[in-house]
Amino acid sequence: MSREDLAPGPETATETTDADRFTNARAIRSTALFEDYTELIADLTEEFGEARITDIARRLGVTHPTANKAVLRLKREGLAISRPYRGVFLTEAGAAMAREVKARHRLVVRLLIAVGVPPEAAEMDAEGIEHYVSETTLKAFEAYLDGRG
Amino acid sequence: MSREDLAPGPETATETTDADRFTNARAIRSTALFEDYTELIADLTEEFGEARITDIARRLGVTHPTANKAVLRLKREGLAISRPYRGVFLTEAGAAMAREVKARHRLVVRLLIAVGVPPEAAEMDAEGIEHYVSETTLKAFEAYLDGRG
């Protein structure tokens, strides 16, 4: 006996299922770390002219071996480049991701503040929320902030 | 030479640092899965009187060994109980988590829709966002939805 026989549930035909949503969330979870790293490397490069492993690690609150391993993955994915014992730099793809993430971050913070969230909490929560905001939702946020919401 | 010497940055004294935010986000990431499972087990129990591994797996879009392992972790954490080859049930702690998560989920979806996000996108994005919404932000959402925003 399958449960669908007993209770088809609200979803029919082409609707989005629970599984779709969870699968989507899992996919995002796996890219969130890359987004954090590219954004941070962009920040550090702007501030200091380069992003050093030690600084990356300190800003993220992890040990440097952890940061180093993550940078290896970034390089493998074509998002960053670096030479041994030297700073890390973003590729064009990495820089593009960083710009995109930063824009999303700012928009999420602005929206949270606009609906009454204290700035400190908005910054804190945005750090996690930003990764899950879709293009559609982003557009809606923009419209809302432009007073058309 | 440490970078703090060159650029103290905006944070001083008791302010929240980047590292604090990222550490917070990582902590949440590690509980997000438990929240998904407890919420789902609560739903299935209400619908069918029990939550079976196969149904949990299908709803989450994972294989049953994956669901089984997660349930083992839930049991280890005191959030669920089960006997071999039988359905899974929440402990009081698990049920409390489920109630809390469900309330948060509904509130996030309502807020997203209120600021103009299409319901379908709101449901999709809420699945990830809900885990990162703090108590403070939740209160702000409530106030906003009550027209006091």
Added chain:
DNA sequence: ACAGAAATGTAGCCGATGCTATATTTCAAA
């Protein structure tokens, strides 16, 4: 009652993401 189907459990693999401990290299100051 029993055979086959369905559900559940277990073993073992993999990659991601954290850690500590230990090289190695670079940098800075005497």
Added chain:
DNA sequence: TTTGAAATATAGCATCGGCTACATTTCTGT
């Protein structure tokens, strides 16, 4: 210039969360 400190790299460990393959148990229909 050289030497000690700082930064970086690497090795090895653990857990999580996904998978496939296979064993076991329960359920169901004849």
